[in-house]
Amino acid sequence: MEKEILRLLTKNARMSVEEIADRLSTDSESVAAIIKKLEDDNIIKGYIVVVNEEELEEHQVKAMIEVKVTPDRSQGFDNVAKRISKFPEVTNVYLVSGGYDLRIEVVGQNLQEVALFVSSKLSTIDGVISTVTHFLLKKYKQAGVIIHNEEENERLKISP
Amino acid sequence: MNDLKSVRNKNRIADNIKDIPKSGIRDFFELVNTMKDVISLGIGEPDFTTPWTIREAAIYSIEKGMTSYTSNLGIMSLRKEICKYVDKYYGVSYKPENECIITVGVSEALDLILRAVINPGDEVIYHEPCYVSYRAEILMARGVPVVLNTYEKNDFSLDPDELEKKITPKTKLLILNFPCNPTGATLSQEQRERIAEIAVKHDLLVITDEIYSELTYENRQPTIASLPGMRDRTIFLHGFSKAFAMTGFRIGYACGPDDFIDAMMKIHQYSMLCAPTTAQIAAEEALKNCMKDMESMRTEYMQRRNVIVKHLNEIGLKCYKPKGSFYVFPRISDTGMTSMEFAQGLLKKHNVAVVPGTAFGACGEGFVRCSYASSMENIVEAVKRMELFIKKS
Numbered sequence: 066m067e068k069e070i071l072r073l074l075t076k077n078a079r080m081s082v083e084e085i086a087d088r089l090s091t092d093s094e095s096v097a098a099i100i101k102k103l104e105d106d107n108i109i110k111g112y113i114v115v116v117n118e119e120e121l122e123e124h125q126v127k128a129m130i131e132v133k134v135t136p137d138r139s140q141g142f143d144n145v146a147k148r149i150s151k152f153p154e155v156t157n158v159y160l161v162s163g164g165y166d167l168r169i170e171v172v173g174q175n176l177q178e179v180a181l182f183v184s185s186k187l188s189t190i191d192g193v194i195s196t197v198t199h200f201l202l203k204k205y206k207q208a209g210v211i212i213h214n215e216e217e218n219e220r221l222k223i224s225p
Numbered sequence: 226m227n228d229l230k231s232v233r234n235k236n237r238i239a240d241n242i243k244d245i246p247k248s249g250i251r252d253f254f255e256l257v258n259t260m261k262d263v264i265s266l267g268i269g270e271p272d273f274t275t276p277w278t279i280r281e282a283a284i285y286s287i288e289k290g291m292t293s294y295t296s297n298l299g300i301m302s303l304r305k306e307i308c309k310y311v312d313k314y315y316g317v318s319y320k321p322e323n324e325c326i327i328t329v330g331v332s333e334a335l336d337l338i339l340r341a342v343i344n345p346g347d348e349v350i351y352h353e354p355c356y357v358s359y360r361a362e363i364l365m366a367r368g369v370p371v372v373l374n375t376y377e378k379n380d381f382s383l384d385p386d387e388l389e390k391k392i393t394p395k396t397k398l399l400i401l402n403f404p405c406n407p408t409g410a411t412l413s414q415e416q417r418e419r420i421a422e423i424a425v426k427h428d429l430l431v432i433t434d435e436i437y438s439e440l441t442y443e444n445r446q447p448t449i450a451s452l453p454g455m456r457d458r459t460i461f462l463h464g465f466s467k468a469f470a471m472t473g474f475r476i477g478y479a480c481g482p483d484d485f486i487d488a489m490m491k492i493h494q495y496s497m498l499c500a501p502t503t504a505q506i507a508a509e510e511a512l513k514n515c516m517k518d519m520e521s522m523r524t525e526y527m528q529r530r531n532v533i534v535k536h537l538n539e540i541g542l543k544c545y546k547p548k549g550s551f552y553v554f555p556r557i558s559d560t561g562m563t564s565m566e567f568a569q570g571l572l573k574k575h576n577v578a579v580v581p582g583t584a585f586g587a588c589g590e591g592f593v594r595c596s597y598a599s600s601m602e603n604i605v606e607a608v609k610r611m612e613l614f615i616k617k618s
Contacts, residue, residue: 084601087535088528218274222578223254223267225357225406 066091070099071108076209078112115210119203126173127156127201130183131165133194142166145192154182165197176200245364248357249584253568257578264607266595267578269406271470271551273525275507276518279469282510283503292502297494298486299327299478300505306512307478311463315435316447317456319480326486326493327500327508331436331464331477332358333493338432338460338479339366339398341488347397352383353586354554356406356434360586363400371396374588377556380545381408385419392423398430401449404437407585407594408554409530409547414446421452431459436477437550439468439519442527450481457482467551468519469511474504526551529597533604537595540612551598554582558591560615568593574617575610 069089073080082100086093103109118124134145142160146167150158157170169187173179183198204212257263274280286292298304304321312318319325328334335358343349345367351359352373363370373391375381383401401420403412412420424431433449450459464477479489493499511519530546530553537544537555544555557567564581571577580596582589597604 084532087532090531090535220268220270220272221254222257222263222265223250223580224269225248225250225584 066095067099067103070096071103074100074109074112113208115207115212117204117212119212126176126179128171128173128179128183129199129201130169130171130187131197131199132167132169132187133196134166135192135194136166137192145190148190149187152182152186154178241364241367245361248361250357250580253578253580253584256569257572260572260576260578263572263576263578264599264603264610265578266597266599266604266607267580268596268598269552270472270598271467271522272598272600273470273522275470275474276511276515278514278518279471279507279510283474283507286503286506291506295327295499295502295505297490297499298323298325299500300502300509303327303505303509303512304478306509308480310512311448311461311480314445315438315461316451317461317480319461320483323483324486325478325480326489327505328464328477328479328493329497329500330466330475331434331462332362333497334462334464334477334479334489335359335432335434336362336366337489337492338462338481338485339363339368340492341485342398342430343368344397346395348393348395349398349400350388350391350396350429351400352402352405354381354405354407354582354589354592355402355585357584359400359402368398369395372586372588374586375405375408375410376588377545377592380547381405381410381554382412382416383410383420385416385423388420389423389427392427392429396427396429398432399424400432400434402434402436404441404547404549406437406550407552407580407582407589409550409552411441411548412446417446417449418452421449421455424458425454429458431455432462433459434462436462436464436467438463440523440526440551441549442523442530443548460485465508465511468522469508469515470522471504471507471511474501474507476500476504476508526597529599529601529604532601533595533597533608536605536608537611540608540615542611542615551596553595553597554589554592555595556591557593564590564593571611571614575614577607577610577614579607 070085073085082093082096086096134142136142137144146158149155149169154171154173155169156172159168161168171179171182183196188196304325308319308321308325339362343366347368348371349363349368350371350373352375360370371391373388375383448461450456450461460479460481462479466472533553534544534546542555542557544553547553564583568579568581579593582592
């Protein structure tokens with residue numbers, strides 16, 4: 066049940082406790098208790114919204130940044146990664162395999178703001194060897210959600 | 226009307242076709258089509274779009290120019306996948322070379338087997354409420370349809386004792402469709418075994434239409450064809466429409482003893498030649514790579530079923546929890562309305578479409594079919610409106 070609730074919330078974090086209970090043929094209290102436990106156990110860390118920023122008046126600038134790092138002898142990449150994570154403009158930080166080490170995502174009000182963050186904050190951190198910044202041009206899919214939906218195919222209203 | 230003055234033969238349409246009534250669902254469909262903004266629980270097909278890998282495989286095959294005929298029986302690699310699948314999930318093995326044929330939907334497969342085995346006057350037993358085609362297809366094959374009613378008190382499952390009572394020396398064939406459209410009924414293993422014993426005892430042929438079998442919300446059961454004495458008297462019909470949300474691809478298949486398949490192939494080769502190539506390729510992709518998609522659709526259907534059954538019962542429309550398909554069949558007779566009055570009133574006053582139970586046979590009176598192949602939002606809203614409708618009437 067825990068696993069199924071997690072799956073449903075991952076698909077739609079706003080699904081009501083009542084709907085989950087009905088779907089799983091149980092009662093709301095049990096579902097609420099399980100969700101609370103998932104939160105207390107640090108399994109559910111938060112609920113986020115997928116936004117189509119193109120439809121908004123104000124445009125923020127987003128960038129994905131590849132960061133090469135010299136790993137620390139005792140802490141590996143953790144120290145640098147944790148340090149970077151603390152900046153509020155950084156939205157995502159991942160350690161990845163391949164040609165670079167950390168992939169981070171940054172949000173700013175404009176290009177300059179992001180550029181400034183990279184040159185003055187990020188590059189100057191001890192252990193950061195180099196950065197490559199990719200500005201996000203268009204979003205097609207995020208967190209399993211397709212941003213620009215195609216027109217829906219209309220089915221027959223009654224079929225045998 | 227056509228101007229028939231120049232035509233001397235006024236009896237243009239064959240008697241046996243003239244006598245077949247149009248599907249009961251048809252009239253209702255016409256009515257629904259005149260309405261706008263209808264929330265429909267009347268849809269007999271998945272509301273999911275075909276999984277993208279399947280669509281992509283079809284597109285790619287067209288790009289590669291794979292647009293010629295296939296063998297009459299269908300693409301060999303697809304038949305192999307099907308036989309492997311049927312063996313694994315239904316417990317009976319068939320040879321892809323001569324015991325499996327790909328058809329244009331299960332509808333064609335049903336038509337083929339009926340025409341292949343029925344001599345005029347042979348009696349065919351089928352259970353109602355049922356899919357709209359069975360009776361008509363039996364008649365078109367010049368058979369004599371014999372109805373076996375199923376009842377709410379048995380969760381619309383088939384009572385083997387009732388079945389045995391319908392058997393006469395002329396009975397040749399029994400058609401089974403479980404999980405059932407429109408009731409969602411399933412057979413228990415015990416019932417299946419009893420039916421098999423009866424079929425063996427009376428030397429009946431059996432058609433089992435298993436189009437909804439993936440949408441079984443308990444363990445998927447072995448087919449009746451896997452029971453003792455049944456393999457050589459059973460034709461197993463299945464397809465891709467419901468499980469893989471591929472209704473428009475029109476791919477079905479039949480597995481059975483080679484004399485059945487051979488006879489069906491004769492009709493198929495002269496009338497259809499082969500099932501559409503693109504759709505066959507898509508079907509192969511479905512079996513090879515889309516079991517996960519199928520399972521996640523099944524989970525979603527099962528959860529919607531839980532919701533709709535609970536809500537319908539809460540508003541006073543008694544509804545048992547079906548174990549299969551994506552239909553529920555609530556009783557509406559307590560409202561004092563007939564099925565048709567209920568469906569028409571609900572549509573006209575609250576823009577919600579359900580299908581009157583009588584579209585699926587006379588014993589569907591007092592019930593309506595609600596399909597939960599619709600979004601959760603639609604389901605919840607539709608039931609709310611039903612409640613308003615019942616209270617006001």
